[in-house]
Amino acid sequence: MSSVLASLQPALLWRYFSEINGIPRASKKEERIRQYVLDFGHRHGLETLRDDIGNVLIRKPATSGMEGRQTVVLQAHLDMVHQKNAGTEFDFDTQGIDMYVEDGWVKARGTTLGADNGIGVAAILAVLSSEDVSHPPLEALFTIDEETGMTGALGLKGGWLNGKILLNLDTEEDDELDIGCAGGMDVTATMQCQIESAAVGSYHGFLLSVSGLLGGHSGIDIHLGRGNANKLMARLLFDKYRKYGMRLVSIDGGSLRNAIPRECKAIVGVPGEGKAAFLAEINQLIREIAEEFQSIEPGLALQVSETNPALHFVDAGNQEKICLALHGAHNGVFRMSPDIPGLVEASNNVARVEVTSDKAVILCLVRSSVESTKQEVAHTLQSVFQLAGFSVQFSGDYPGWTPRVHSPVLQLAKEMYVQLHHHEPKVVACHAGLECGILGKNYPEMDMISFGPTIHGAHSPDERVNIQSVAKFWQYLLAILQKIPA
Numbered sequence: 001m002s003s004v005l006a007s008l009q010p011a012l013l014w015r016y017f018s019e020i021n022g023i024p025r026a027s028k029k030e031e032r033i034r035q036y037v038l039d040f041g042h043r044h045g046l047e048t049l050r051d052d053i054g055n056v057l058i059r060k061p062a063t064s065g066m067e068g069r070q071t072v073v074l075q076a077h078l079d080m081v082h083q084k085n086a087g088t089e090f091d092f093d094t095q096g097i098d099m100y101v102e103d104g105w106v107k108a109r110g111t112t113l114g115a116d117n118g119i120g121v122a123a124i125l126a127v128l129s130s131e132d133v134s135h136p137p138l139e140a141l142f143t144i145d146e147e148t149g150m151t152g153a154l155g156l157k158g159g160w161l162n163g164k165i166l167l168n169l170d171t172e173e174d175d176e177l178d179i180g181c182a183g184g185m186d187v188t189a190t191m192q193c194q195i196e197s198a199a200v201g202s203y204h205g206f207l208l209s210v211s212g213l214l215g216g217h218s219g220i221d222i223h224l225g226r227g228n229a230n231k232l233m234a235r236l237l238f239d240k241y242r243k244y245g246m247r248l249v250s251i252d253g254g255s256l257r258n259a260i261p262r263e264c265k266a267i268v269g270v271p272g273e274g275k276a277a278f279l280a281e282i283n284q285l286i287r288e289i290a291e292e293f294q295s296i297e298p299g300l301a302l303q304v305s306e307t308n309p310a311l312h313f314v315d316a317g318n319q320e321k322i323c324l325a326l327h328g329a330h331n332g333v334f335r336m337s338p339d340i341p342g343l344v345e346a347s348n349n350v351a352r353v354e355v356t357s358d359k360a361v362i363l364c365l366v367r368s369s370v371e372s373t374k375q376e377v378a379h380t381l382q383s384v385f386q387l388a389g390f391s392v393q394f395s396g397d398y399p400g401w402t403p404r405v406h407s408p409v410l411q412l413a414k415e416m417y418v419q420l421h422h423h424e425p426k427v428v429a430c431h432a433g434l435e436c437g438i439l440g441k442n443y444p445e446m447d448m449i450s451f452g453p454t455i456h457g458a459h460s461p462d463e464r465v466n467i468q469s470v471a472k473f474w475q476y477l478l479a480i481l482q483k484i485p486a
Helices: 011-020 031-043 115-129 151-155 229-237 240-244 272-293 316-328 371-387 408-421 436-442 467-482
Strands: 047-050 056-060 072-077 099-102 105-108 138-143 165-168 176-181 183-192 195-197 203-211 247-254 264-271 301-307 312-314 332-336 344-356 359-368 391-398 426-430 447-450 464-466
Touching (some): 011 467, 115 464, 183 371, 203 247, 229 264, 264 272, 312 316, 316 371, 359 371, 464 467
Parallel strands (some): 165 447, 176 426
Antiparallel strands (some): 195 312, 247 312, 247 344
């Protein structure tokens, strides 16, 4: 175990979390963490299976006196979001997470922590390996690739699981019971461009950069109004080609589809006669944007600096289309739920922008708890991009999870929470993608809830998990398992 976590309780859970965080486990690169879980199951003499897509299932018989209870599926995903701060030297493919404890939280140095969903995985492993936890028959389901497509859940076949109750351990507030979530869809806009050359010395080169944003989870944090680096860059670029003869060389912004973009860089060229006016307007706009966001994005840094003279550009016609499309693409909340107060029904995240002199790609992630609204957001984006000459592709479509307010496991979970904490938990639906909706397609009779410890800043280098909350979550999980009915 990492020495910084050695004194934390529950010790067994933190031990497994420490081991998990020593294993690189990016989405679609789960080979090492999957092998770790397979080896764990075999080492403990438990029935351990892997399906064709890479999910792992471990079965553990009931403890003495619990044999007649219903089988429970404990479920978590193996992958984590890989994000790091600019300037942080870290190789996610080879290095384990560098953790530390501060003010009652476990954090990581300059990177995502992996508490989403490493704490859930660690809790399941702790239950499976424990000799003093009372529980019914268990099926531990570890899925792959939750963060970049939910392909593990999508590929899970019916008939593999026997349990009729599923506890998803992937919620991030310890006083919440989640019974519903949004579905999602990727919208990818692509344009082929022509390369245009400039005479040596005819254009000054400028680097525009947006950095220091908080970022965060593109579902859970989308309503907070945080800055999107790609959209802020669109503001900096808008109309400058008409006013000052600006030419676009490249844009590189954002990273993962489910993370609000924190950084974006663009390289442009400006002819000598337009340089002074271009800089004057850019710097004025930088001051205005900084003032707009000063209360919510205190670390925001917008900068313009000279760089090597520009010699190759995106062709003028497509340059205009790219700038207009990026500026016009909807980002943020699209519609609030009319039925559940405070719940975002539909949103979009302009997640990744990559423009070179011969190609432009804009990747968006649409979320909605209502299927028809999800399609409407996707078609809104499609309309903007196609009007600008992009080709548009929809992919990665996955369903939401429809709440069941009279669920028996929900009633049990509420009763146990009140017994432990003497007040009601919050029963919620979230604007994030949980795997429950997908799993329910092949297991429609499965009774499901989701809960977990308090995790803040998921999908960003500010990710942290509350130590006291983990102990609370562990106690609550064990209490539910002990009360599963026959």
